[in-house]
Amino acid sequence: MTNPAIEVLIIEDDVKIAEINRRFVEQIEGFRVVGIATDEPQAAAQLEVLNPQLVLLDIYFPGSNGLSMLHHIRAQHRETDVIMITAARESEAVREAIRGGAFDYIMKPLVFNRLKETLVRYSAFRTDLDRLSRTASLSQSDVDRLTVGTPRFESGEMHVLTPKGIDRLTLDKVVQALASDSIGMTAEQVAKLIGASRSTSRRYLEHLVGQGDAYADLSYGVVGRPERVYRTKKRS
Structure with missing residues (x-):
């Protein structure tokens, strides 16, 4: 039985970039874009209605800060994971994104192969997480498979x-x-x-x-x- 596609919400203020990101995501098997938000009110509304499994989140967009949105998602939408896709290169932004629980941090301009690598890794992570959620007792190797970060x-x-x-x-x-x-x-x-x-x-x-x-x-x-x-x- 084929697993349902992972539902993705793109939060990006530049409509053209958002469309490029959408096309990239939908070239990767097992993922489906369910919405695009270009500002904070849209993002908040779509998070509530769509309840996506994954958000591709920019840091810079009008009237808000993507890092604040990251913290909001982690606090209010515990089943939703976040991948940052942004031009922000400041070490503090990267550090806060990692500490805030972002699955990955990809810098613009977005390269398809880099995104694909992350999404394949994320899909494997979710598969392991779902499988292990049905396991009463975990081993160290089980936990290690869920560790995300440096190989x-x-x-x-x-x-x-x-x-x-x-x-x-x-x-x-x-x-x-x-x-x-x-x-x-x-x-x-x-x-x-x-x-x-x-x-x-x-x-x-x-x-x-x-x-x-x-x-x-x-x-x-x-x-x-x-x-x-x-x-x-x-x-x-």
Whole structure:
């Protein structure tokens, strides 16, 4: 039985941007836009009437502040989740959005693949949440699956949505190779270990660095030529 589409309300004062966001959302399987609000009164009314599962919320719109709206939603509409989509780049705004319970914070201009990644992750989150709500007793791994945020290493496995051009099986091999050597490995060493080319190895290693799950240092070796040495980032 197919699950019903997740209902989305877009709160965005720019009508053209709201329409672009709507088209993006409706290209992603399992989501349906049920309303668009361009100011606070419209947003409040549609939240009450539509009771959406997800809101795409801008920070800047006339007569109000999206962060105030975020707090209102979290207080008055506990079953509704929020993804911020905004041009606001101030660290304080990002921090308040995260502390306010936003599922994600996506900066404009909106990139379709970035939105799709978040919505796929959100859909999986809701599926797990619904399933676990019917479970009497939860394990640590059950709770960990519901944790939203920076991808991380757990029990030797990398939990991350892989973008286009990154194969999950190859990524797992690279992760395991790094985990096998605490001293660190070069792209060439990883390539030999997993049976891939040096350029492929480097691409996956740099992907892990970009995700924050590994880091790279320069090592000058015997002949003085610098090489990037990759290490698994330890999580506290």
